[in-house]
Amino acid sequence: MLISFLDVHPEVQQALDQGLPVVALESTIISHGMPYPQNVETALTVAQTIRDKGAIPATIAIIGGRLKIGLTPEEIEYFGKQGVAVTKTSRRDIPFIVASGLDGATTVASTMILAAMAGIRVFATGGIGGVHRGAETSFDISADLQELANTDVAVVCAGIKSILDLGLTREYLETQGVPVVGYQTDQLPAFYSRESDFEVDYRRDTPEQIAQALNAKWRMGLKGGVVIANPIPEAYSMPREAIDQAIAQALGEAEKQGIGGKQSTPFLLARVSELTGGDSLNANVQLVLNNARLGADIAIELAGM
Template sequence: MPHVSHPVSQSGRLWLSPEVADAVAAGRPVVALESTLLAHGLPAPQNRAAADELESAVRAHGAVPATVAVLDGMPRVGLSASELDRVCGGDLAKLSVRDLGPAVGLGRDGATTVAATATLAQAAGVSVFATGGLGGVHRGAAETWDVSADLAALAGTAVLVVCSGVKSILDVPATLEMLETESVPVLGYRTDAFPGFYRRDSGHPVPWRVDSPAEAAAVWRAHRVLGRGAGAVLAQPVPVADELDAGLHDRLLAEGLAMLAERGVTGKDVTPALLEHFHAGSGGASLRTNLALVHANAELAAQVAVELAAVPVP
């Protein structure tokens, strides 16, 4: 099983599963999947079932799944069944890019966020990544400076992130503005509206639209040549049948924002707290929406990865 040099920690190495290593070496399609969704975004036992479901969705469309995590201080791209059990079993730290070095150096376990997953995926030679929602600029960031590391990571990481936009708790126009500033293209998949995670339309347009995996792959190939090493966002709305009811969404959002302010929740604790509030307040409807959108994104990412493998990026 090969080791690949790991740019985050001089003492660390990046471990690829045999299947992922073989696929990368042969130029076959691979899709990275994050582990924070499993460890912190979904409750047990749904998280373990989702882990298998997402990997199966990627395989069904002709690509190799590569779930990413840090276990025993080793960054891993591609997990075994027992390793997925550990990720879904709890007690994993939430790791963004800044946390990778400490986790590796101290031999800890951790689930990787969008930013950390993209960083490790690129190091492994994987350029397509499927997730649920992208992090962004938080409301009130002018005073708090609370901006997700996902945006900075995308600015310097050549990975195509397939997602369903950003969660409605965020400042959507500020997030889109920052992506523009960082030269990160935002593509709407079969939509002219930037998705709002639980809702198909955040109320803001996307600058570019693609209508097929082949078009998305063509844009990504061109961006890899011209985009100065930045990533790109392929934003796909949640399926129509799984969209959260607008009235329920707006009520839960208002309650969630009030709850966060009352409890003083900030930084990386915001998203888990909000997801739990939506899950409890919606009677599980938000969880079904979350699972549906991340499943659809895994399928789309696999389709794009297959297109890219057919005509490799220069």
């Protein structure tokens, strides 16, 4: 039975039982997204930001083979200290991590899966994975996209990670029937930057309008998630030229070093941070906090329907 694999934090379970708003959070951003101790500080701040908005945070991970829905501060500290030693875990990896009693840091895809198992419908993260540059020959496409097509969880993000091919990712999402909703924008944000050359499918200007669309979609039995693209706050948005130059250099270095697969995104994000003098890391923190606030607002509206 499913319940035998899940450890739902009592606070999260109580909120779910009472129909209160809950926002899922991933753990790869803790273990692979930032260095210690900034990763722990950010994770705790994000959780508190959701609480301050009136919702319950549920950081998701696998610890000792158990599917954890809602981590304690001590467990977040443990994850932050372990860092990249924790296995980055997507859909294909979950049964093997569980069966072996290991720790697993959940990606966007696996966080969606575990959130859906627990009955959580809203998930806030940094940016989603997508089609990698050069995928026409490498076939490197994130499992996040297929999960969005199949799993009933809304993902609040700052768009598609700008190290990826935004155009091909948009085409893939369209083919899979995944709506891309811009929050107070007609333009698809590009993670570190508010700007891109692509438009969203639908613009919605309030959390209530977004929640109404989510409620209609799932009540009609239309399977799959929704990408809610929330631009990074203007004060922290980075110039496209600077980001594009850093990404181009990082991609070249990754190719020379033969870095690919699940190692590529952590490498590229870390290298871009180095090349931008840490500006991209600060931007990453701010956009995650921004997404947490919107995720809480949407979860509150959805819980009231």
